[in-house]
Amino acid sequence: MIKFIFALFILFITLHVTSQTLPDFNPPKNYKLVLEARGDLDKDGKEEVVYAFDTDKTDGKDGLKRILYICKQVDGKIKLWKSNGTILWSSKDCGFCVDAGVNLSIKIKNNTLITEQTFNHNTRHYSTWKNIYRYQNNDWFVIGSTMKDYDTCDFDYQYDINFSTKQVNVAYTYGSCDDDKKIPKDSFYNFKYPFTAIPKMDGFTPGKVELKFPANNKYFYY
Known part of the structure; x- marks a missing residue:
């Protein structure tokens, strides 16, 4: 019991000292706020604030690079x-793109940061990447990923990864808007993948990493 109380005391002191040394949040004036979310990310009982900004750095023909800020509230x-x-x-x-910002959502749930980003292939086919991030061991990690590839008439694919347990679950389900069309049989795959480590947030971009199935030539991007 004494060891537990001492550990909590050390954690409190560490968080307190860390929060006191953090710089004030002053984003560049020409950055544009896109979204914000509030919630407890480090289990200290206090809300953090997460902001997504469009920067002034171009990317592609008309796009702007985005940046994520995770902030603490200290003494107002x-x-x-x-x-x-x-x-x-x-x-x-x-x-x-159907609407500005439609491809992004941010929320905080169960002490984790969750982002969802959607790519519209056409009017009925879209892919959404949901990623879960957690602060642990003094760093930020990607602990979960769900990719949904959906077509209104033909298919609904889902790829789930739990990086903590190394479990991968895949579901291929099919449908049709045409009564005369032959529908493929649904299929499901569940397997452990030999991840060497839980990926860190820094350097990770959703939808850019390929994962191949161990037993066949299928693959997807998380």
């Missing part, structure tokens, strides 16, 4: 805790 001030320039796609990296 917003302090910058973490910035990341890889996990958010550019503003126009959404294929046939």
